[in-house]
Amino acid sequence: MKEVKIETTLEVYDSIEDTSETVQNLMKVAVEARNKAYSPYSRFDVGAAILLDNGEIISGSNQENASYPSGLCAERTAIYYAGAKYPKAKMLKMALTASSQNQLTLQPIPPCGACRQAIAEYEVKQNLPIEIYFMGAKGKVVKSKSLANLLPLVFESSVL
Secondary structure (H helix, E strand, C coil), X not given: CCCCXXXXXXXXXXXXXXCCHHHHHHHHHHHHHHCCCECCCCCEEEEEXXXXXXXXXXXXXXXXXXXXXXXXXXXXXXXXXXXXXXXXXXXXXXXXXXXXXXXXXXXXXXXXXXXXXXXXXXXXXXXXXXXXXXXXXXXCEEEECCHHHHCCCCCCHHHC
């Protein structure tokens, strides 16, 4: 038996103002997307924005459905749209913001497991890390230098 230790290193900024202008602009687009979320069931709004290497910014928000599995998270809404509209572009940075309609969300909210797997697919496909920034409605911002930091034992196509 061999024990393996896996560690993750994240950067934490006290506020969005402490990040670069590029990240601030990307998070602004994510907030605008969050404000367009359709979340009548969870009352939890999420917005995502992705900066592509061609300079385009793609955004998405969570879209719920009365048949719960039929909804889609903001991250996957944005990443699938980016992949469909700009299939050759590389995804450089992703900004995420989440806000509850029931209470003030100050804790940074990372992508769910399904979204981590979807992001991993594109990170592996493009052979380039995607920086991920996430926050609540306001407050601290967490940066992961790649999806691999959030999902270190990724399931990907080479094992198929």
